[in-house]
Amino acid sequence: MIFREVEDRDLIAKAKRGDVEAFNRLISRWERRVFNYLLKLTGHREDALDLTQEAFLKAWQNLNKLDDPERFSPWLFRIAHNEAYSLLRKSRPAEELTLEPVAGDQTRRLFPAESSLAVRRALELLSPEQREAVVLKVYEGFKFEEMAQILDCPVSTVKSRLYTGLDLLKDALAPVGREMRN
Amino acid sequence: MDEELREYARTPEDAERLAATLTALRSLPDEEIPRRIAFVSDKVFEPKWWQRFPAWSFASAMLLAGAIVVHGYAQRPPAAPAPQPVAQVDTSALERKFEARLKEVAAEHDAKLRAAVAATERRLEFEHRAQMLTIEENFNLMRKQMNRMIVATAEFR
Numbered sequence: 001m002i003f004r005e006v007e008d009r010d011l012i013a014k015a016k017r018g019d020v021e022a023f024n025r026l027i028s029r030w031e032r033r034v035f036n037y038l039l040k041l042t043g044h045r046e047d048a049l050d051l052t053q054e055a056f057l058k059a060w061q062n063l064n065k066l067d068d069p070e071r072f073s074p075w076l077f078r079i080a081h082n083e084a085y086s087l088l089r090k091s092r093p094a095e096e097l098t099l100e101p102v103a104g105d106q107t108r109r110l111f112p113a114e115s116s117l118a119v120r121r122a123l124e125l126l127s128p129e130q131r132e133a134v135v136l137k138v139y140e141g142f143k144f145e146e147m148a149q150i151l152d153c154p155v156s157t158v159k160s161r162l163y164t165g166l167d168l169l170k171d172a173l174a175p176v177g178r179e180m181r182n
Numbered sequence: 183m184d185e186e187l188r189e190y191a192r193t194p195e196d197a198e199r200l201a202a203t204l205t206a207l208r209s210l211p212d213e214e215i216p217r218r219i220a221f222v223s224d225k226v227f228e229p230k231w232w233q234r235f236p237a238w239s240f241a242s243a244m245l246l247a248g249a250i251v252v253h254g255y256a257q258r259p260p261a262a263p264a265p266q267p268v269a270q271v272d273t274s275a276l277e278r279k280f281e282a283r284l285k286e287v288a289a290e291h292d293a294k295l296r297a298a299v300a301a302t303e304r305r306l307e308f309e310h311r312a313q314m315l316t317i318e319e320n321f322n323l324m325r326k327q328m329n330r331m332i333v334a335t336a337e338f339r
Contacts, residue, residue, distance in 0.1 A: 020223040035215040119210040177202030
């Protein structure tokens, strides 16, 4: 992990000097994470791919504004967040989602595809802000402080969104998780 | 479990439910990106050395032009000698001679013009008379043919 961070810093320094290939290597390291983050936010593969490309383009254009290379990942996700919300503001409001029981028959073992579907549907129940807080913490492993930087809000707000989201998810997903562990 | 999430799970039951929820959430696999993203270096679009030839030739031409200008400025020929004063000429006599010659030429020109106009008038008059004769002959011919048709019609009746 430390080795990777050092290499990222080196690549960022080269990219700042105009080395496109260094930036391409940086992209190859981060594109999958950024894409999956945006996919979970938008729920659309094509949108997520377009936003990923836009995010990296903005990152390239603004790389000189990144003062601390150690903060590259929150900075990059901040750009991705802005791109996603720019799209979400333009798109129509999401359709009303109906709450449905995720696993009706508790005795039956879920197939992996079913559990994935259950997780996706449970995430869709959250508001975009709650969902993003869950994604950044659970999937991307950011610290509260970094999440606050990405979301441009206080740490207390981050915690509030995350905890409310987890409260909602627990009801739907705790049985699924238990079944998966058994 | 994430250290920062421990404060959220205050009781063992909460912790168990959170752990189960996280297990379910993390079962969602990451998807592969459909297309890899890469930027193209500007170097790809840079012209090859031979593609820069027009620029080279333009620069060479500019250098050559500059060299010619500098050379021409540096190697200017010595100043031309001042013109010698010309002997005095009687301009009034020249003017009289010029006017006399001008009148002669104008008279010649008028005579030629009058002769040409007269010749043209004669030619046009001759052509006019010839055309009138032709028209008269054609008219007489038509009248004869008309008379012949009238006679023929009367005999037929």
